[in-house]
Amino acid sequence: MQDLPATEVRTTCPYCGVGCGVLARVAADGNVTVRGDTDHPANFGRLCSKGSALGETTSLEGRLLVPEIGGRETSWDEALDLVARRFSETIEKHGPDSVAFYISGQLLTEDYYVANKLMKGFIGSANIDTNSRLCMASSVAGHRRAFGEDIVPGTYEDLDQADLVVLTGSNTAWCHPILYQRLLAAREARGTKIVVIDPRRTATAEECDLHLAVDPGTDVLLFNGLLAHLDIAGVIDRNFVDSSTTGFAEALSVASAEASSPGAVAAGCGLAEADVRLLYELFAATSRTVTVYSQGVNQSAHGTDKVNAIINCHLATGRIGQPGMGPFSVTGQPNAMGGREVGGLANQLAAHMNFDRPEDVERVERFWSAPAMARQAGLKAVDMFRAAGDGRAKALWVMGTNPAVSMPDSARVRTALKSCEFVVVSDVTRTDTTRYADVLLPAAAWGEKGGTVTNSERRMSRQRPFLPVPGNARADWRIICDVAQRMGFGDAFTYDGPLEIFREHARLSAFENHGDRLFDIGALAEIADAEYEHFPPRHWPQASGEPCAERLLVDGRFPTPDGRARFVAVRQEGVALPVDAKRPIALNSGRLRDQWHTMTRTGRVPRLMANVPAPTLEIAPLDAHRRGLRDGDLAHISSRYGFARARVTVSDNQKPGTAFLPMHWSGHFAANAGAGSLATPLSDPFSGQPELKNVPVRIERE
Ligand code: SF4
Numbered sequence: 001m002q003d004l005p006a007t008e009v010r011t012t013c014p015y016c017g018v019g020c021g022v023l024a025r026v027a028a029d030g031n032v033t034v035r036g037d038t039d040h041p042a043n044f045g046r047l048c049s050k051g052s053a054l055g056e057t058t059s060l061e062g063r064l065l066v067p068e069i070g071g072r073e074t075s076w077d078e079a080l081d082l083v084a085r086r087f088s089e090t091i092e093k094h095g096p097d098s099v100a101f102y103i104s105g106q107l108l109t110e111d112y113y114v115a116n117k118l119m120k121g122f123i124g125s126a127n128i129d130t131n132s133r134l135c136m137a138s139s140v141a142g143h144r145r146a147f148g149e150d151i152v153p154g155t156y157e158d159l160d161q162a163d164l165v166v167l168t169g170s171n172t173a174w175c176h177p178i179l180y181q182r183l184l185a186a187r188e189a190r191g192t193k194i195v196v197i198d199p200r201r202t203a204t205a206e207e208c209d210l211h212l213a214v215d216p217g218t219d220v221l222l223f224n225g226l227l228a229h230l231d232i233a234g235v236i237d238r239n240f241v242d243s244s245t246t247g248f249a250e251a252l253s254v255a256s257a258e259a260s261s262p263g264a265v266a267a268g269c270g271l272a273e274a275d276v277r278l279l280y281e282l283f284a285a286t287s288r289t290v291t292v293y294s295q296g297v298n299q300s301a302h303g304t305d306k307v308n309a310i311i312n313c314h315l316a317t318g319r320i321g322q323p324g325m326g327p328f329s330v331t332g333q334p335n336a337m338g339g340r341e342v343g344g345l346a347n348q349l350a351a352h353m354n355f356d357r358p359e360d361v362e363r364v365e366r367f368w369s370a371p372a373m374a375r376q377a378g379l380k381a382v383d384m385f386r387a388a389g390d391g392r393a394k395a396l397w398v399m400g401t402n403p404a405v406s407m408p409d410s411a412r413v414r415t416a417l418k419s420c421e422f423v424v425v426s427d428v429t430r431t432d433t434t435r436y437a438d439v440l441l442p443a444a445a446w447g448e449k450g451g452t453v454t455n456s457e458r459r460m461s462r463q464r465p466f467l468p469v470p471g472n473a474r475a476d477w478r479i480i481c482d483v484a485q486r487m488g489f490g491d492a493f494t495y496d497g498p499l500e501i502f503r504e505h506a507r508l509s510a511f512e513n514h515g516d517r518l519f520d521i522g523a524l525a526e527i528a529d530a531e532y533e534h535f536p537p538r539h540w541p542q543a544s545g546e547p548c549a550e551r552l553l554v555d556g557r558f559p560t561p562d563g564r565a566r567f568v569a570v571r572q573e574g575v576a577l578p579v580d581a582k583r584p585i586a587l588n589s590g591r592l593r594d595q596w597h598t599m600t601r602t603g604r605v606p607r608l609m610a611n612v613p614a615p616t617l618e619i620a621p622l623d624a625h626r627r628g629l630r631d632g633d634l635a636h637i638s639s640r641y642g643f644a645r646a647r648v649t650v651s652d653n654q655k656p657g658t659a660f661l662p663m664h665w666s667g668h669f670a671a672n673a674g675a676g677s678l679a680t681p682l683s684d685p686f687s688g689q690p691e692l693k694n695v696p697v698r699i700e701r702e
Contacts, residue, residue: 247567
């Protein structure tokens with residue numbers, strides 16, 4: 001990597017799972033400018049609109065700088081003493097499951113690690129979940145069912161090398177813009193065909209070779225039809241299926257019975273038969289095929305089945321672990337994969353170990369010398385806030401996320417936060433959620449703290465500080481350790497910085513790992529200070545004594561007990577809540593190109609607000625006409641959970657019977673505008689991920 005001038009610092013963009021490298025510079029007047037890092041293999045110097053505006057999000061406007069108790073500014077000692085005392089008293093009186101942490105994909109891996117260690121090894125509960133539950137939990141569950149471990153086999157290079165890329169439930173052009181630019185460059189260079197499967201004609205769909213505007217919730221039927229077609233077309237890789245998988249016959253039998261012909265699939269998915277045939281023929285004829293899936297697949301009450309329906313087609317053709325091939329989950333948050341590595345989800349343990357294997361629990365317990373090891377999975381996000389609302393969770397710590405807006409059925413979540421006995425929020429700025437905090441802890445922001453993140457292709461990169469920590473703010477890992485020490489767990493939480501935490505995390509990944517877990521970064525367990533400082537972006541695994549693997553599953557061996565991947569027989573289940581006469585429109589939600597989550601930072605940048613300054617409801621012309629709605633009218637949108645208001649944009653990008661509302665706005669910016677207030681908490685039974693994409697709503701003119 002090229003040497004940088006002393007004034008520039010190499011770090012990573014915090015705004016999506018592409019994980020682009022950024023070079024940040026602080027001018028003499030304190031202004032921050034950024035440019036893309038040409039040495040970073042995720043972006044090679046490119047940045048999207050959000051990444052380019054990073055410097056403008058570093059102002060101190062709205063920042064939390066001092067701890068508060070009940071709205072009164074206080075010292076760290078008083079605030080931390082109170083948090084530790086209330087958590088300890090609650091645990092003593094009501095047991096460890098009476099407390100919970102709700103954390104965030106914005107945290108760095110080292111922050112995540114100590115939060116997970118505190119809750120699962122020392123408090124003795126697994127009630128720690130992350131907002132990644134809303135993002136990619138179904139992919140995690142689908143990967144585990146198929147591969148035995150949460151593995152993204154490929155790398156971004158596979159997109160460069162593919163001849164066909166099927167983007168499923170992914171508005172890549174807006175949500176992973178630099179990845180999309182890479183894909184367009186590959187198309188220019190090698191003629192890659194791009195297929196988009198999405199109910200909306202998104203910016204991504206505008207550019208593609210084939211757009212399949214499926215009816216909401218019909219993805220399993222479409223991919224089951226594909227599996228049946230691959231068999232009929234004679235392109236099943238029998239050698240791979242026989243030597244590397246189990247369950248093919250049953251999966252094919254279920255798929256063939258359900259999706260008997262392209263015509264039946266087309267009718268069930270709301271598509272033209274010719275388009276379905278074209279997809280199937282393209283897929284059958286193209287060895288180098290990557291299927292990218294994202295929130296349109298994951299944010300569903302049947303997201304895990306959708307993931308497995310996709311993986312089944314790649315296993316059947318042996319298109320996995322080879323250049324230009326494979327199923328590829330792209331995640332929303334900068335560190336959604338880092339969180340998964342250290343057990344950020346309530347059903348996971350650190351280092352890709354899991355509660356459903358008692359030997360894993362005992363292994364982690366031994367490694368941590370844990371005095372109170374949790375032995376079963378804890379409350380997932382939706383259930384955690386239910387527990388906060390009904391009194392089972394009496395003390396809740398929210399770190400770096402804004403569930404008062406982003407959770408489905410957010411009115412109920414706000415009520416839960418209000419009624420919970422003791423709420424701690426540690427964050428960078430004031431949000432809708434900080435209003436409910438009994439104790440407010442100011443956290444260091446991007447540019448002020450250091451650690452590692454892992455992007456969507458398993459590539460670990462450093463975030464590095466280049467700004468002083470303002471006011472009395474502190475890094476998240478330190479706040480967590482400060483509380484742990486006051487709770488009496490001092491010896492296990494005496495880290496002097498993120499590097500020491502990283503080394504422990506690396507040691508745990510290799511601890512009693514005899515090749516049964518692919519996640520192994522043991523080669524980094526003794527990483528020197530200078531090497532961590534100059535840490536070049538790299539994929540995991542990085543196992544001791546072995547060459548570092550870029551692409552995984554190359555030899556057709558999987559981390560299951562018998563070394564084989566599992567086909568999962570999946571059936572089309574539809575949407576969680578169907579539309580009806582009272583609420584006849586299926587509301588979809590998602591990101592805008594220029595905004596991040598609940599806009600607590602990007603919403604402060606004028607040029608990012610300029611393109612779409614207010615929440616806008618996209619609705620099909622026919623549906624608008626029936627309701628007397630025209631462009632610019634104010635619409636009242638109601639579901640069985642809440643309501644929102646937004647200006648109307650009539651657009652034939654929407655299928656009749658569907659509408660779209662951005663996910664970003666909240667009461668903080670525009671009263672009752674948030675998509676979370678409308679969405680259902682009904683969740684996938686395997687992953688616990690709620691169905692944020694298909695909400696039956698009534699739309700009327702205000
Ligand atoms: Fe940042 Fe994602 Fe844009 Fe890259 S694509 S600059 S990681 S927001």
